[in-house]
Amino acid sequence: MDKPIRSGCPINLTLEMLGDRWSLIVIRDIMFGNRRHYRDLLNNSEEGVASNILADRLKKLVDRGLLSTSADPAHKQKTVYSLTEPAIQLVPLIAQMGAWGRRFTPATRELSIRAQLLEEGGPEMWEAFMAELRSLHLGAQPPQRSVIGELTEAYLAAVADRVTGRL
Amino acid sequence: MDKPIRSGCPINLTLEMLGDRWSLIVIRDIMFGNRRHYRDLLNNSEEGVASNILADRLKKLVDRGLLSTSADPAHKQKTVYSLTEPAIQLVPLIAQMGAWGRRFTPATRELSIRAQLLEEGGPEMWEAFMAELRSLHLGAQPPQRSVIGELTEAYLAAVADRVTGRL
DNA sequence: CGCAACTGCTTGCAAATTGCATACAGAAAG
DNA sequence: CTTTCTGTATGCAATTTGCAAGCAGTTGCG
Secondary structure (H helix, E strand, O other): OOOOOOOOOHHHHHHHHHHOOOHHHHHHHHHOOOOOHHHHHHHHHOOOOOHHHHHHHHHHHHOOOOOOEEEEEEEEEEEEEEHHHHHHHOOOHHHHHHHHHHHOOOOOHHHHHHHHHHHHHHHHHHHHHHHHHHHHHHHOOOOOOOOHHHHHHHHHHHHHHHHHHOO | OOOOOOOHHHHHHEEEEEEEEHHHHHHHHEEEEEOOHHEEEEEOOOOOHHHHHHHHHHHHHOOOOOEEEEEEOOOEEEEEEOOOOOHOOHHHHHHHHHHHHHHHHOHHHHHHHHHHHHHHHHHHHHHHHHHHHHHHOOOOOOOOHHHHHHHHHHHHHHHHHHHHHHO
């Protein structure tokens, strides 16, 4: 079932855990979009995951300790997916990915705004973001600053800009 | 040949470019191990790439602008692979991957030493490393500080420690 | 109650990708 | 000149992907 480890190099092991085309997309959507349910992830995916792939990745991410599941008290059939501490600590990595992608790939302005803010905010902002995620996913005390709020606001403003520009 | 872009999200686009099990391994070996030839990459790979996969990834990385090729003046049959500026700017991303892997995967101490140094060195060290890579791969002026030297020294010391410990 | 919509998946199946072994043509070394 | 080294290419089996459809239990609503 689980394939043998190729080497003990931390970069390689990170790749073995997250180095495919979907795992980080799922984590990104849970992290930035606060998508906590299967259907939510499936239908609101910017990239369009297939249902079997999503189910497989969720299972693997839970197995590998990056996500945890819990029951939804309001709906007996719903499973709530939460980020674990290791997944939350992917924030700096994801921020660097966004920063690199913004520079060297044909990313759209709209979808790059959040990456830009995260890059400009630096480690201080990443820490605040992680504190917020710990509050949302691990039940920690809510922090004063809402990075998700800042990012969402900037994103919506960029979308509004585009719409206005077109009219 | 080239598949359609899934979305304009910078994180997604970075994944589409590097999100497989081998691309970053190749870049890592060129970057940290200064492996500049095909055979060198093939035989000294910690993880054991297959020859067809290596050829395919080298081609794709060149196509995508992360590597460049040049002729080896000393050997008409040899191709020299060099990092381009976009690949050099992966240093912060790779440093974060190493830092994360060191914490959350069963990485061996020996192979984690360099990741630890890079993490502790922070952005200042990353910049010095990038300057050194620009010298090695892009013909820029050689910098005073040799990060590769520091990393290699620490790695060899760790290996020596292990060997001594065993005897 | 009754039925449609929604829940998180699962299953078939074709196509693409991977990984292993082997082959190969040209160049360099002895 | 023959062996070794260069960067690939080629079969082939096994795995992975992606699309479409199905499915049993739950909930919302009239």
